[in-house]
Amino acid sequence: MSLTLNSRRILLLAVCATVCFFAGCKSAPPPVAAAPQAMPVKVASVTLSPVANSDTYVATIKSRRSATMQPQVDGNITRIDVKSGDTVKAGQLLMQIDPLKQFATVQQQQGTEAQKKAVYQYNQGEVERQRKLYEAGVTSKQAYDQAVQAYQNSKGDFDSSVAQTNTQRQQLAYYQIRAPFAGVVGDIPVHLGDYVSASTMLTTVDENADLEAYVYVPTERASEVKLGLPVDILDNDGTAIVNSKISFLSPQVDNGLQSILVKAEIPRTAQRLRNQQLVKARITWNTNPKPVIPVLAVSLVGGQTFVFIAEPKGDGYVAHQIPITVGETVNNTYPVLSGLKPGDKVILSGLQFLQEGAPVKPLG
Incomplete structure (x- = not known):
């Protein structure tokens, strides 16, 4: 008895199902994802360098010779x-x-002096004449004494007049x-x-040749401030334009400011500074070795400074972000106050593409 068309189709499907069942038919496994390649990055090892411990204050430039004309x-x-x-x-x-009134006073005094001089010269001659008459027995001793007295009085009067004339001339110079x-x-x-x-x-007349920087140091630094400490005068960009040192240290504390006045001499070559100019003065207290890193390695996120370091992991390196604390820049480097240690490999390039844990290949 021959099979119908539908029966043949059902039989074929049953045979295929049986073959697949016994052959363990299953789907092909998905391909394995390739491991991400390490990104080449430039690194620099953290080293110890001398770092100055300093503070910056507002200072006033003052001239040693400054006159207010009155x-x-x-x-x-x-x-x-x-x-x-x-x-x-x-x-x-x-x-x-206007000196006209004083000119008149001087001229009047000169006239008075001339009168006094005439009387003095007359009495001077009269003394000599009376002396000769007295020695010849013509006049009495009393007459001679009176002439001497008149001469001495006129001499004192004339000398006084000369002094007054000189005083009035000096007054004219004022x-x-x-x-x-x-x-x-x-x-x-x-x-x-x-x-x-x-x-x-x-x-006013100010001499800009001999200048000094007046710096008021808080009393908290009283035990550290001393003569000879380096003082750098800075421009608006923080660059030192004058190098000096403390040349004067006040023996007392300013009660109003609760600070100590120190002075630093400004060399005559510092033509950029002027009397009464406000500047920044950096006082260096001491110098100690500290870890330093290039400025380019530091990122600022939410007010916190970070760096990426190349951290060993397995057979390679991965990027690891670390929060750090830095001081003021020194020659395009940051002194690291906390967060790093000497030998750490700080990443300098490709920072915008880095993520935590990403594989990296240190260069340099």
Whole structure:
């Protein structure tokens, strides 16, 4: 009896199922994923280098020779021969106060001196004449003594008049305001015609040759501050522009600031500094060996500094991120205060592609 078409199909499926069952038919296993390749990175070993222990303070530059010009006489200003910022020589005329009244006083005193001199010269001759008459027996001793007395009185009167004339001439010099030394003229708050007195500030003259940095050190450093400690004057970028040292140490504490005044001399070659200029002064207390790393190795995340190091693992290395504490930069390096030890391999390149535990291949 012949099989129908459907029966043949069912029989074929049954045979295939039986063959697959006995042959252990199953799907092919998935391919094994290749291990990630190590990323080549440049590394630098952490080394010990001398690192300065220092603090930076705000300092004021002051001139050893700085004069505030105030008049010694009253009057109206008739001349101003300089302007702010001018460089002047010692003795150069800066301004003048109206001297006409003083000129008149001097001339009057000179006239009085001339009168006194005439009386003195007459009495001088009279003494000599009376002496000869007395020696010839023509006049009495009393007449001669009176002539001597008149001569001495007139001499004292004349000497006093000469002294007064000199005083008035010296007073006349006060009407001319001259530079006490070579320097730079400061602000001039007065104008032509202004009436000035002894309390009026006319201007200032500052010498920029002999400068000092005034630094106030907190009393917490009292046991460490001493003469000779290095002091560096810094610019806005933190670069040292002047190297000096502590040349003066105040023996007492400033009560208002609770700090100790120290001074550092500024060399004459430091032309960038000016009197009353505010600067940063870095005082170095001591120098100790500390681990240092290149600035390029450090990353800042959320206010915390991190580095990646190449950490040995198995037959190779993996990237491991470590939080560290660093000090102020020194020559493009950071001193490491905590987190690393000498010999650690700090990763310098490819930091933006690194992840924790990623395999790396140290170079250099």
